[in-house]
Amino acid sequence: MSKAITIAGLAKSYEGKPALRNIGFEVREGSCFGLLGPNGAGKSTTMKILSGLLDPDRGDVRVMGKELRRNAAEIREKIGYVPQSITLYEKLSAYDNLVFFGEMYGVRGGELKRRIADVLGRVGLADRAKDAVSSFSGGMKRRVNIAAALLHRPRVLIMDEPTVGIDPQSRNHIFEMIRSLQKEGVTVLYSTHYMEEVESLCDELAIIDHGEVIASGGLGEVLDRFGSQAVYLELNGPQESQAQGQEQEQEPPAPAGFDRPERKDRGWIVRTNSPLEAIAAWAEACKAKSLPVKQLEIVRPSLETVFLSLTGTTLRDT
Numbered sequence: 001m002s003k004a005i006t007i008a009g010l011a012k013s014y015e016g017k018p019a020l021r022n023i024g025f026e027v028r029e030g031s032c033f034g035l036l037g038p039n040g041a042g043k044s045t046t047m048k049i050l051s052g053l054l055d056p057d058r059g060d061v062r063v064m065g066k067e068l069r070r071n072a073a074e075i076r077e078k079i080g081y082v083p084q085s086i087t088l089y090e091k092l093s094a095y096d097n098l099v100f101f102g103e104m105y106g107v108r109g110g111e112l113k114r115r116i117a118d119v120l121g122r123v124g125l126a127d128r129a130k131d132a133v134s135s136f137s138g139g140m141k142r143r144v145n146i147a148a149a150l151l152h153r154p155r156v157l158i159m160d161e162p163t164v165g166i167d168p169q170s171r172n173h174i175f176e177m178i179r180s181l182q183k184e185g186v187t188v189l190y191s192t193h194y195m196e197e198v199e200s201l202c203d204e205l206a207i208i209d210h211g212e213v214i215a216s217g218g219l220g221e222v223l224d225r226f227g228s229q230a231v232y233l234e235l236n237g238p239q240e241s242q243a244q245g246q247e248q249e250q251e252p253p254a255p256a257g258f259d260r261p262e263r264k265d266r267g268w269i270v271r272t273n274s275p276l277e278a279i280a281a282w283a284e285a286c287k288a289k290s291l292p293v294k295q296l297e298i299v300r301p302s303l304e305t306v307f308l309s310l311t312g313t314t315l316r317d318t
């Protein structure tokens with residue numbers, strides 16, 4: 001399958017301080033590719049370089065097989081970029097904002113009208129077209145920004161943390177829109193620091209930290225390769241409320257021969273590569289203390305455990 005984006009050895013410093021040290025990944029045409037990393041990892045810098053807004057210091061960047069800098073004008077027509085910050089005219093309606101952006105791309109007249117109707121429908125704002133953007137929620141403004149990036153019908157859509165600080169309804173619209181664009185063969189590069197978004201949206205991903213790719217590939221492949229397994233225990237009765245911090249904290253029952261359990265949601269987890277043995281030992285420990293087990297199960301590897309095992313920290317702590 002052909003590659004929509006190929007990046008190799010990408011480096012960029014700001015005033016001598018490296019933001020990207022060595023970024024490399026490939027994005028299959030028609031896929032949704034997640035760029036996952038904590039604040040300051042280098043996601044925005046990578047995306048700005050791809051969109052032609054920043055020049056790299058080093059590295060090879062290709063879009064649809066063409067080298068970025070030598071084919072800048074042609075590539076710009078193929079890329080839609082949704083920046084992190086929202087750039088709209090508050091006093092104008094959603095429709096008039098899109099007229100402004102459409103004319104910037106050189107689209108006019110009846111064709112522009114048709115495209116505005118199409119993109120507003122895609123982001124679920126057709127019925128608010130004539131309302132001033134100042135009356136919109138943050139999520140709706142973000143959706144207008146996305147609509148603007150789609151007006152010239154890009155083959156590659158670059159979205160920089162599009163769901164930060166927005167309402168669940170807008171988030172769902174954005175997810176649905178991405179899925180339908182993908183069906184039409186559009187490639188999506190999506191940055192986020194929410195692991196669950198990558199897990200539900202993306203076929204492939206790169207985890208970046210301190211300007212370097214620390215893991216990349218298909219979601220299943222990355223989970224198999226770097227994710228550790230765990231066992232989860234939840235108890236019935238008073239222990240359940242202790243887990244929620246409503247009563248004085250007590251040591252959880254520990255499975256003999258395994259790491260100490262860590263608090264997780266309403267229960268505890270133990271990380272282990274021998275989950276069946278851990279389940280047996282934990283069941284034994286609970287039985288010995290007559291503790292009522294509500295749930296005892298293997299937790300499948302997640303991007304959370306991958307990130308933890310690769311960086312030693314959770315994404316939320318960073």
Ligand SMILES: Nc1ncnc2c1ncn2[C@@H]1O[C@H](COP(=O)(O)OP(=O)(O)OP(=O)(O)O)[C@@H](O)[C@H]1O
Pocket residue numbers: 014015018019037038039040041042043044045046
């Ligand atoms: N214009 C700039 N001038 C100086 N340093 C910058 C500039 N833009 C980014 N940086 C620095 O470069 C590094 C990478 O930043 P970047 O914005 O690419 O990361 P990010 O992963 O997108 O983070 P965030 O999730 O916060 O947007 C950070 O250390 C940041 O402080």
